[in-house]
Amino acid sequence: MNYVLKSSIHSKKMSLPMKTLIVFVACVFLAHLFFPQVIPSLASSIVSPFFKAQKEVLVGSFIPSEQAQNLLLEEALRENEELKKGLGRTTTSRTTLAYILKKPPFTLYDSYIIDIGKDFNTRVGNKVYAPGGILLGEVAHVDTHSSRVKLYSSSGEKFDVFIGEKNIEAEATGRGGGLFEVIIPRDVHVVEGDIVRVPRISGGVFGRVEAITLDASRSFSSVIFAQPVNIYEQNWVLVEEGNERVEETQETATTTSKK
Amino acid sequence: MKTTPFIRLCAFLLSSILFLYAPWWVFWISVIAFLFYFPTYYEILVWGLVYDSVYGISSAGFGYFPYVCTAVGSILFLCAYILKKHLSVYE
Numbered sequence: 432m433n434y435v436l437k438s439s440i441h442s443k444k445m446s447l448p449m450k451t452l453i454v455f456v457a458c459v460f461l462a463h464l465f466f467p468q469v470i471p472s473l474a475s476s477i478v479s480p481f482f483k484a485q486k487e488v489l490v491g492s493f494i495p496s497e498q499a500q501n502l503l504l505e506e507a508l509r510e511n512e513e514l515k516k517g518l519g520r521t522t523t524s525r526t527t528l529a530y531i532l533k534k535p536p537f538t539l540y541d542s543y544i545i546d547i548g549k550d551f552n553t554r555v556g557n558k559v560y561a562p563g564g565i566l567l568g569e570v571a572h573v574d575t576h577s578s579r580v581k582l583y584s585s586s587g588e589k590f591d592v593f594i595g596e597k598n599i600e601a602e603a604t605g606r607g608g609g610l611f612e613v614i615i616p617r618d619v620h621v622v623e624g625d626i627v628r629v630p631r632i633s634g635g636v637f638g639r640v641e642a643i644t645l646d647a648s649r650s651f652s653s654v655i656f657a658q659p660v661n662i663y664e665q666n667w668v669l670v671e672e673g674n675e676r677v678e679e680t681q682e683t684a685t686t687t688s689k690k
Numbered sequence: 691m692k693t694t695p696f697i698r699l700c701a702f703l704l705s706s707i708l709f710l711y712a713p714w715w716v717f718w719i720s721v722i723a724f725l726f727y728f729p730t731y732y733e734i735l736v737w738g739l740v741y742d743s744v745y746g747i748s749s750a751g752f753g754y755f756p757y758v759c760t761a762v763g764s765i766l767f768l769c770a771y772i773l774k775k776h777l778s779v780y781e
Contacts, residue, residue: 448730448771452764455735459760474743481710538745539714539759571747579747587750605750 475574482532482577486546499563499659506626506636526560526669527551532577535663541585541607543567545668548574558671561660566629566637567668578670582662584609592637594654595625601654603627609662611638613654617645627656702733709737714745721763725770738763 462470529545538544547553557570559580568582583590588605592613599619603611615621627638637658644653701724708717725731741759748754755761 446771448732448767451732452735452767452771456764459739459757463757470739471743471746474740478710478744485711533745536713536715537711539741540745540747540749540751542745542747542749544745579745581747581749585747585749585751589750607751 471572472574475577479574479576482544483546486530486532499561499565502626502639502659503563503565503636506628525672527553527672529559529578529668529670531666531668534665535608541568541582541605541609541662542571543580543582543665543668545578545580545670546576547670548576548578550576551670552672553578553670560669560671561658561665562667562669563660564636564669565658565660567658567660567662567665570670580668582609584611584658584662591630593628593630594621594640594656598628603656606655609658609660610641611656613656614651615654617650617652619652621652621654698728701728705733705737709741714741717741722766725766729774731767731770734763734767735760 527547529547529551531543532546533544535541543559545559553570553573555570555573559567559569561567566583568580568585570578571581572579581588582605583603584605584607586605586607589602591600592603592611593600594613594615597620599615599621601613601615603613606612611627621640621643623640623643625640626636627640629637638656639659640654640656642655644655646652705717705721705724708720721734721737725734738760739757741763742757746756746759748756752758
């Protein structure tokens with residue numbers, strides 16, 4: 432009698448696709464652990480010529496939208512009055528013009544790929560503005576000749592804002608597509624059309640309140656605001672170099688020294 | 691299903707063009723279609739990794755995980771592998 436060994440009945444070798452999958456996942460994990468920039472740099476260097484070729488064909492104009500211009504004019508007049516009563520501090524910021532190589536819906540996330548990188552001294556965290564000075568997001572990843580910009584309207588992104596003339600401080604959450612949501616107590620007085628600002632010295636207009644949702648059963652209200660620029664229509668952005676610099680005017684320095 | 695190297699090459703070229711110039715959902719629909727057309731479509735693993743390398747950012751919506759498309763590609767590959775074992779059209 433021949434007895435078939437138990438192990439030979441139930442032995443199953445792992446198939447090639449499964450082995451490939453496991454090896455692939457392990458390689459990605461090890462590459463991320465020891466060489467996190469190799470694969471992104473290599474991939475970006477391969478696709479950059481194709482994006483730049485597309486840019487040569489599709490270069491657009493650098494004009495702020497009419498809505499953005501009007502909103503900025505209102506805010507500039509208000510800020511001018513406040514600054515006249517202030518201490519005469521001025522700000523300077525240097526920016527670099529960048530062309531958007533890829534934008535939503537071509538990108539999966541609310542993000543841009545722009546055509547400046549380490550070659551223009553771009554760094555992670557540099558703020559990015561639409562034409563006219565509307566803050567859009569910040570640089571999230573820098574390659575040699577391009578960078579990826581994470582828009583603040585990306586779903587789940589949180590940051591502090593001031594709402595209205597009373598500068599009501601709140602935390603805004605991105606909802607995607609250029610929209611934001613703020614949850615504030617119901618008793619706080621916010622109306623549609625209030626300007627939303629980010630904590631900055633020089634204005635920092637961010638958006639305008641579009642809708643307010645009140646729920647009688649809850650003690651909070653939901654404020655939806657949008658930026659005055661369409662993130663899907665932008666072709667150019669301004670990338671801030673380093674941090675905003677604050678300088679005192681000579682008059683203020685003289686006044687301070689006399690005291 | 692019979693697939694020749696020429697068809698595979700055409701699929702790769704089409705995927706490359708869609709990756710560079712088409713919206714993300716067009717690209718991923720085509721890749722998923724190829725995943726089920728070819729008996730074993732290893733390229734989806736590479737496309738996921740390349741997509742994250744070129745377009746990926748650590749977004750709060752995905753818990754700041756930097757390899758979302760790589761994970762999605764791997765899961766799709768695994769699901770397709772398991773599903774194909776039970777479909778006679780792939781025998």
